[in-house]
Amino acid sequence: MTAIDVRSLHKKFGKLVALDDVSFTVDDGEFFCLLGPSGAGKTTTLKSIAGLVQPDSGSVSLGGQDASDIEPNHRNLAMCFESYALYPQHNVFDNIASPLRSPNLRLPDGEVRERVGRTADMLGVGHLLDRGVDQLSNGQRQRVALGRVLVRPAHAYLLDEPLSHLDAKLRTSMRAELKRIAHGDLMTTTVYVTHDYVEALSLADRIGVIKDGRILQVGTPQQVWDTPETAFVAQAFGKPRISFVSGGLVNDNGVTRFISSDGAITVPVSGVDAQAGETVQLGVRPRDLTLHTGAGEQPAGTERLDGVVYVLEHLGRQTEVTLRIGESLVSVVASRRDAEGLGVDDKVSLLLDPARVHVFGDGDDGRRLSR
């Protein structure tokens, strides 16, 4: 069943277009991530679902019921704000207990204490219950804000960057904890806003990529990774980022080939929805390339690209190598052994599997052309 149905939301703030035809659905019990850069309209989308922002047009349905006329306090949604929005006059306990004492729930004191204690312990703020909000670090505040959401049952959880201010170690453990909660017994529908693709890939059942108020693609983590629909989506996932080489397509005896603008890179590409002569860009993920140091046979079916080392970044077990091939820069992640002894301006080769390249139209918004 559909828990949240967002239908072509439009919203302008003055002249600024915040939402431009945003539509997606979230199924019951699904963990849906909204991924995008800052200013993309993620928070506005979330607040529209919560009823805190009135969209100029479009609608939000909750559990199949149009929510336009439902006040935020009757939508039974729990939201975690990026600014925490903790009540400064209350201590941690009262902040987390607030939704349990509201007219909607009005739980007895004993149960409030029990639930708040359990939630706070789970989030690692159990020892801070008597503290004032102003005595907490940002990371602690963020966990209290998350606690105010997780403490109660709700039709859906709306989480706005709930892990952004935690330090790296805590973020990883909280991510695991969130995943456990989200996919645990409760299976509460969750809309999770983030700009961190790792969070999106690891937590989400499905991801919606949003930019400039438009949803670019909605799909499972697998789908957005394997078949990104625009160059921007491809760039949004993976570190180091996908490398792009701009060039054109030519027809070479029935085989479509990609040739970079300077002619230094040619790769056969199959199943591309474009005419020869069109300006396109070729995207290759750094982990889909291998460094070929000269020794050993070139495996069958791979293409060889020759270039020189431009930048070397040794990152522990792996080395990020950026090569200059003609005028383009292409990144590859190589094992430390393969990159051993390399120096800047050394000649090296890359091996590329033509089945794993992505062809996009020109520019950031270039649409996917390979099937």
Next chain:
Amino acid sequence: MGTTTEPMAEPAAPAPAKQPPGPPSTANQRRAQRGSAAGLFGNLALVLYFAFSLLPVLFIVLLSLKSNAQQTTTYLWFTPTLENYQTVLGLGDGGSSYVRFFLASLATSTGAVLVSLLIGIPAAYAAARYRFRGSEDLMFTLLSFRFAPELVVIIPLGVIYQQIGLYDTIFGMIWVLQLVTMPLVVWILRSFFQDLPAELEEAALLDGYTRRQAFLKIVLPLVRPGIAAVCLLAFIFAWNNFIFPFTLTSGDAQTVTVSSLAFLGGNQVRFNLVAAGAVMAVLPPLVLALCIQRYLVRGLSFGAVKG
């Protein structure tokens, strides 16, 4: 006061300019020394200013203790007497309506502040949170009541008040004092409400509270210092107002500010009686200030210390 505070900054200024940033301990020591020197000068300047600004108060208090014969003298040795207070309060044989005027003042000022708070708090909240057509114009109109001189409206007001029977009534005074207190309440409290993030109320809404509950439980407690500060200011402005009671009252609703005039008229000018009346008239604002002192400092310095 500028002349007394400026010199103290000069000796301190060259020190940090010449010295490059040293190890933290010496830098801290230097800062501490400079801090204590500046603090000493600062305190001295404050004491001087305090004495300077208290001089008129002292003068009035002394005057209120002087006898008729000595009331125009300025030297400090005289025989203090409480006679003036007795006369003003009507304890002597003359009889006086000072107490009645005092109570009328209390009623009008308190009433004016309460009405302004009752209407002004929701108005300030709405002005802070909602943009609607003409909202800025409305706010400016309200502000213009403050800077337009009262004399401009006093003649028509006098005529209207006579016609609709509000002349010389407490209710009429409370009403007209809204011109003074309402803009103060709305403008000051609006900035307090604006300083609060709207997401606090949004969080309360999503927690399941109604808009009214979110306002009463979350927002209002947070602007309490502002309400305290504005309460005192509005009370002082209402209490001190002269022109409205002077023109719109004659007896029943006359306030202390106007009634003191009576001591100046007649066959003898009695500055000492005016002074005694004034000293007692200072008490209500003073008592109010002391009562809400706890919130007042935070209220007046709000925004500067917001963390």
